[in-house]
Amino acid sequence: MDDGEFLDKLRAALGEGGVTADPADLEPWLTDWRGRVTGNALALVSPRNAGEVQAVVRLAAAAGIPIVPQGGNTGMVAGGVPRPGDRAIVLSLRKMNAIRGIDAGDNSLVAEAGVILSEVHRAAEEVGRRFPLSLAAKGSATIGGLVSTNAGGTQVLRFGPMRSLILGIEAVLPDGSLFEGLSSLRKDNRGYDLRQLLAGAEGTLGIVTAASLKLVPAAPHRIVAWLGLGSAYDALSGLRALEGAVGDAVESFELVPANALALVLKHIPDTRAPLRSDHDWHVLVEMRTSGDVAMLRTIAETALATLLEDGLIADAAIAESEAQAEAFWKLRETISEAERIDGTGAKHDVSVPVSAMPGFIESTAPQVEAEFPGCRVIAFGHLGDGNVHFNVQPPKDAAPGWVAETGVLVSRFVHDRVREVGGSLSAEHGIGQLKLEEFARLAEPARLAAMRSIKHALDPKGIMNPGKLVPLANPGENS
Ligand code: FAD
Ligand code: MLT
Ligand code: ZN
Numbered sequence: 001m002d003d004g005e006f007l008d009k010l011r012a013a014l015g016e017g018g019v020t021a022d023p024a025d026l027e028p029w030l031t032d033w034r035g036r037v038t039g040n041a042l043a044l045v046s047p048r049n050a051g052e053v054q055a056v057v058r059l060a061a062a063a064g065i066p067i068v069p070q071g072g073n074t075g076m077v078a079g080g081v082p083r084p085g086d087r088a089i090v091l092s093l094r095k096m097n098a099i100r101g102i103d104a105g106d107n108s109l110v111a112e113a114g115v116i117l118s119e120v121h122r123a124a125e126e127v128g129r130r131f132p133l134s135l136a137a138k139g140s141a142t143i144g145g146l147v148s149t150n151a152g153g154t155q156v157l158r159f160g161p162m163r164s165l166i167l168g169i170e171a172v173l174p175d176g177s178l179f180e181g182l183s184s185l186r187k188d189n190r191g192y193d194l195r196q197l198l199a200g201a202e203g204t205l206g207i208v209t210a211a212s213l214k215l216v217p218a219a220p221h222r223i224v225a226w227l228g229l230g231s232a233y234d235a236l237s238g239l240r241a242l243e244g245a246v247g248d249a250v251e252s253f254e255l256v257p258a259n260a261l262a263l264v265l266k267h268i269p270d271t272r273a274p275l276r277s278d279h280d281w282h283v284l285v286e287m288r289t290s291g292d293v294a295m296l297r298t299i300a301e302t303a304l305a306t307l308l309e310d311g312l313i314a315d316a317a318i319a320e321s322e323a324q325a326e327a328f329w330k331l332r333e334t335i336s337e338a339e340r341i342d343g344t345g346a347k348h349d350v351s352v353p354v355s356a357m358p359g360f361i362e363s364t365a366p367q368v369e370a371e372f373p374g375c376r377v378i379a380f381g382h383l384g385d386g387n388v389h390f391n392v393q394p395p396k397d398a399a400p401g402w403v404a405e406t407g408v409l410v411s412r413f414v415h416d417r418v419r420e421v422g423g424s425l426s427a428e429h430g431i432g433q434l435k436l437e438e439f440a441r442l443a444e445p446a447r448l449a450a451m452r453s454i455k456h457a458l459d460p461k462g463i464m465n466p467g468k469l470v471p472l473a474n475p476g477e478n479s
Contacts, residue, residue, distance in 0.1 A: 001063045013055040029090045032078040039082030046092045050209040058176035069203035071145030074137035077432025079202045079468045093144045107215040108184040113144030129215035132159040136333035144208045150200035152428030157384040158251045168212035169195040174459040182212045203465040221293035224325035228279030228315040232358035238312045245303035252286040255383040263338040284332045345393040346407035350418045351427035354386035364417045387427035431469045440471035
């Protein structure tokens with residue numbers, strides 16, 4: 001089947017409005033959020049329901065044309081865009097944006113793949129519940145993308161990543177069959193867990209069309225505080241002390257170094273320093289309750305006063321209003337945007353055992369800056385999960401090709417240090433295109449062999465998002 005014939009068949013299945021091959025219409029769908037990769041595609045295909053997704057998959061399988069699923073295109077590793085030179089279709093799930101149902105008695109919600117995360121938050125709130133996963137891209141990231149990357153975010157500390165919040169999945173498999181796994185069962189031991197296999201698969205095993213998600217009680221009252229402190233070690237000790245005082249009310253504990261805060265204040269409008277004095281490190285902490293917020297505040301104030309007395313923190317401000325709480329969160333959530341404006345660096349989404357993270361940051365940052373003169377490490381994020389974004393900004397006078405040349409060496413250096421402490425080169429963003437070579441270089445042979453076997457068993461024609469997540473057996477073929 002030639003390309004023209006293939007596109008005609010897609011149009012016949014989806015109607016004219018479901019397929020576009022116009023280069024101007026295609027353009028916004030071909031480049032990832034960070035602007036690292038611009039790929040090529042034959043067409044953008046936008047099905048409206050699972051039946052249309054099945055039709056597209058069957059046609060693509062018959063023609064041997066790869067499918068690149070895309071949700072909000074906020075992914076950090078270029079998993080949702082095609083590769084340069086690809087003869088593929090981009091399959092957008094954004095038209096599949098219905099919330100199929102909410103069951104407050106079951107504490108569950110069924111959302112189609114294209115539903116935006118903030119819509120899920122809103123729908124859960126309407127029935128006095130909440131969906132406890134949040135991240136800065138909540139206004140664009142979709143349920144299909146969040147499931148397929150097993151996204152983390154800023155509430156993992158208490159509720160775990162996306163995988164721990166998925167009750168069921170509906171997906172179109174590479175042969176065009178529909179896996180109807182949208183159950184809201186809390187317990188189901190029928191062998192292999194296909195739902196968890198599809199979660200985090202980055203579209204390489206099938207196309208998620210809907211998910212059944214776990215809700216929790218609303219906990220509408222929050223205490224948000226901004227802390228100034230001297231080291232990442234003190235931050236982790238502070239977290240453990242705070243947990244001792246207020247228990248699992250601590251939902252977010254986000255580490256922000258002085259240089260990340262400075263970038264935000266420089267590049268993001270309507271932001272201002274949260275504390276009067278400067279500190280090397282900061283933490284944004286959020287505690288939530290559905291009970292007595294005045295009591296939680298008293299306990300939190302007492303705990304923070306003890307941290308001040310013990311010298312673990314140097315200063316603290318508790319938000320006095322929702323507006324101030326939002327202002328604190330804006331400082332944290334716009335770090336990626338500020339980095340993007342400042343210029344692309346080498347990004348590392350690493351995890352190590354939680355207790356090892358302060359030592360990892362404080363030893364690896366000076367090593368990187370000594371090995372690569374002029375570079376600056378910006379290590380921020382989810383300290384309580386043992387996950388920071390250990391990003392390396394290029395020297396001020398770096399040439400335009402820095403990321404592709406020196407940046408690659410920087411990444412190898414950082415990932416080697418991560419491996420030495422038993423960590424992972426992808427804590428929450430996935431592998432996509434950008435981490436593929438490093439994953440192939442560092443992964444255990446048994447892990448790679450098992451992943452290749454699973455991929456081949458479910459997708460023998462290799463049409464599902466090839467060149468993402470699963471390294472080929474011959475390493476030279478990955479780039
Ligand atoms: P896309 O980017 O469109 O796709 C991501 C991957 O999923 C691709 O491989 C794609 O092919 C696949 N995919 C998408 N939809 C489907 C589907 N229906 N079926 C099968 N495969 C599919 N991530 C975190 O984990 N934690 C954070 O704190 C965080 N913060 C972020 C902050 C900002 C400002 C930005 C821009 C991104 C952030 N991210 C974070 C990354 C990103 O938001 C998540 O990876 C998110 O899950 C991607 O959702 P998406 O809909 O944009 O997916
Ligand atoms: C974050 O925690 O802000 C995100 O994962 C985005 C990023 O790493 O830039
Ligand atoms: Zn993150």
